[in-house]
Amino acid sequence: MNLIEGKKLVKNFKNNPVIQGIDFEIRQGEILALVGPNGVGKSTTIAMLLGILPPDEGTISYWRSDYKEHIGTQLQSTPFFEGYSARENLKLFAALYHINLNDVEIEKKLTDCHLEEAGKTPAVKLSIGQQKRLAIGVTTVHRPELVVLDEPTAGLDPRSRYEIKEMINDLAKNNQTVLFSSHDMEEVEKLANRLIFMNNGKIIDQGSPAELIDKHQVENLELLYLKFTEKN
């Protein structure tokens, strides 16, 4: 079953075509990676699929009418509420999904994010790695069926990247579908069941990492990335 399906999506910014007629689906239970260089339209695609930006052309269909209740989203900028602690941000994000978290539930969530000691720290003052972990915590506070993470490991040290990858794997183990965007091909190869490669607002190719490596006769996804982004 497809959770989200986009057909012939087009988006222009000030007459510049950013997305040029892409077809896109997110299948239930998969870890789907959206891959491509900066500025090729990954975040715009995610924003359209989530309803933040309306497409100029094309249609998007969802697996249920109350889909917003069942999607958890971490945008690139990790928008925590300023002036609120990590605990308060968890409570506030839960309230946005009509959930009233009690203290025990908040503590458990903080533990899941390895933030036991940082509950009272203002969220915007946490380290980048802690902020990313909290971002996944607030994104999944309502146990969504689909989790969308826009560059969850960008700018992180190896330890923090490892912890985020573990969190993404845990989501998959809980039968949650994950869509994430990334530049790190090693991470994509390890995590994703399927990847969609974008360049210049178009989908260049898609499939499982093994399928794509085999199809394009390359040793790994990093070489495939270089092949796809090769300048003429």
Place this chain on the structure above:
Amino acid sequence: MNTIFSLSLKSAAREPFLLFWSILVPIGGTLVLGFLVGTSDYAINITTGMMAMGILFYAFTTTVFSLLGQRRRGVYQLLKVTPMPLSRYIISVSGAWTLVSLICAMLVLMVGGIFFHLDLALASVLKMGTVCVLGAMGYVFFSFFVSGLFQTEAQTSIATNLIAMPLLLGSDAFYSLEAAPDWIKTVILLNPFQWLLNGLRSGFNSNNRDWAISAITLLIFLGIALFLAVRSFKSSDY
């Protein structure tokens, strides 16, 4: 909605700008200027002037920066992907900020009442509280509009000063404008800060007719500010 309201209230109470500009400065100003001038008429004028100033500084200036910070961090973008209607979020946050403004104003009134022995009847306090709520809500909604116009704190700082200072200085909060030229007196009729002052003073003096006119004018200001806030939220940049 209750969670958002209570967390907003809690966060607002920790805001150092609030403590300084909307509590300490108005209370200090009321006491210093009130005792310096030393007349009972001036005591009520300066108390109400400082109440209105505290509301302006919190409900407009402080909230503009809070909203700018939230917008720049993408909070409003994120709200679009949650099931929480944006209007409910705005009502909860605005309600908390309005309540904070009311509490600040009532603190100033309480201090003025105690030190200058003001005769504060319950009906007067209720009328003053009503115009405080109307004025504060108008300023909060106006701050949603203003914060949507600018991208940086520097731009916002200039804009809030350019808006707040003329409102403050073009009113009789601290000095009489009886000797001012007629054109200034006409311009002042458009100043929502002056109508907040008029409402507070007529509420204190139990002048029901003037109080009702002030309340209606503030209600119109609130309606215009709400319209502008909704317009700015509909723009894709917010």
